[in-house]
Amino acid sequence: MQRKINLLLFFFSLLGGGVAFVLGELLLSRRPYDLPSIVLVGIYFAIVALGVGLGCLIAEMISPRLNGLSWKQRYLGLSWKLLPLTLVLMLGVGVLTEFVYELNFGGIKPIKNVVMVIDDSGSMMQSDPDNSRYAAADALVRQMDEDNQVAVVTFSDESSVVQPLISLSSSANREKVSAVISSLQTTEGGTNISGALTEAMNVINSDDKAGRGAMVILLSDGFSQFNTATELNEYVERGIAVNTIGLALDDTSGSNLLLDIASVTGGQYYDVTDANRLGDVFQQIYDRLGDRTLLTERSDATADSPYYAVVRILALMLIGITLGVGLGIVFDNRHLAKSFGVGGAVSGLFAGLILEFGLSGHSYWDAIIRLIALLVLAAIISLFTFVVPVGEGRLSRRGERNAAASAPSSEGFHSPRRNRGSKGF
Incomplete structure (x- = not known):
């Protein structure tokens, strides 16, 4: 043991x-076959096991410093056969931990209701002359899941509910909403964001099932008098996020107002200079609808929940332990399994903390945070043999049988001493 x-x-x-x-x-990013997030996260960690497992296995093949030369000579073929078992273990643990992480506790409702609040004031003739905002809204409605409800509010000086909350469970309802959006036209008038958000809350209140499980998407190119300290109280109290989109805003007062609205209510602000990009932004907001996975920032009512923070960190610790023990299984060595497993718990703790406090909702930065977490996970596990000593010790019965068969018998080992002793007598 060294x-x-x-x-x-x-x-x-x-x-x-x-x-x-x-x-x-x-x-x-591509989410093939529209895989549910539970399966997606499981596959993600299985890929991690494959990458790290292959790297460690190839390294020990070249320089067998941890598992010994006898492993390379006798058990290398067995290690290649055991590698898929690690992938299955990581897939299962990834699926299990993600399933637990997505459970709703404490009366939290998943967000299923989307209210789109769209500016149709006169200034939109310059900001969006081709009415790309309506095309973006229509495209989003066609992409929403069947268990969603959607409503549409337009505003200038006055606000109008052009489509109350309606379920998208049937294709007829979906086509109805699309027809309503397609018929919208830019009007004359100014920008009354206060009235628009008041009308959006009235829409939410009109449905007993909406409640906390609602979200607002507000698009505007202007500025209006609005007191974020008082006029957003109901949104804050009920945990309803307002995601804001500023279109071609040259005046910083408009962008600052939309940013404040999003910040106060727990939403996100998107600054868009080209109306042709609105479709991507609408889709991005929807993709983050109630998003709660181990690999992304929480964007629902649990965003600041210490409970889900602890669950994420514990989940990463379990994933780290599984990865470490899995590597020990690949090498068919119980001492390596112990060392890597303990290292996996430590690395999982650090990886969980990095994800929990590093993820921000920004796609590029979040990717960097995930990379750092993965590298920390792999690095600490691979170095932990300096903390927990290791030696040769087979895990599988096949490895033990091979080791026993290759070792000299007790009789053969002691016979030279007995012969020397008898000769002395």
């Missing part, structure tokens, strides 16, 4: 973690 480090394994584990990060980000 404390030792394989620097090649350290570097290869980081390399494997980096490759896994690239593949994982492609998976998250």
Whole structure:
């Protein structure tokens, strides 16, 4: 039993973690076959196990400093066969922890109701001459899930509910909403954001099922008198986020107001200079609708919940332990499984803290945070053999049988001493 480090394994584990990060980000961004987030996260961590596992295995093949030369000579083929088991373990643990993380506790309601509040004041003739905002809203309605409800409010000097909350469970309702949006036209008048948000709250209150599980998308290109300290009290008390979009805002007072509205209510502000980008922004907001995964920032009513913060950190610790024990299984070594497993708990703790306090909702920065978390996870596990000593010790029965068969028998081992003793007598 020795404390030792394989620097090649350290570097290869980081390399494997980096490759896994690239593949994982492609998976998250493209979301093939509209996979549910529970399955998506499970596959993500299985990819991590594959990348780090392959890196460590190849490193020990080249320089077997941790598991010994006898492993390379006798058990290397078995290790390749055991690698898929690690992937299955990580897939299962990833799915399980994500399932627990997505459970709603404490009366929290998932966000299923979306109220789109769209500026149709006269200034929109310059900001959005092609009415791209209506096309973006229509495209979003067509992309929403069947269990969503949607409403549309337009405003200039006055606000108008052009579509009350309606379920999208039927294609007829979906077509009805699309027809309403397609018929909208820019009008004359100014910008009354205060009246628009008051009308949006009235729409939410009109549905007993909306309650806390609602969200508002507010799009405007102007500024109006609005007291964020008092006029947003009901939104704040009920945990209803207002995501704001500023279109072609040259006046900083308009963008500052929309930013304040989003910040006070727990929403996000999006600054858009080109109306043709509105479709992507609408879709981005919807993709974050009630988003709560281990790999992304919480954007629902649990955003500041210490409970879900602890759950994320504990989940990453369990994932780290699984990765470490899985590597020990790959090498068929119970001592490595122990060392890597303890290291996995420590690395999972740090990775969980990095994700919990580093994720911000910004796509580029969040990707960097996930990369750092993965590299920390791989690095600490690979270096922990210097903390917890390791030696040779097979995990599987096959490995034990092979070790016993290759070892000299007790009789053969002691026979030379007995012969020397008898000769002396």
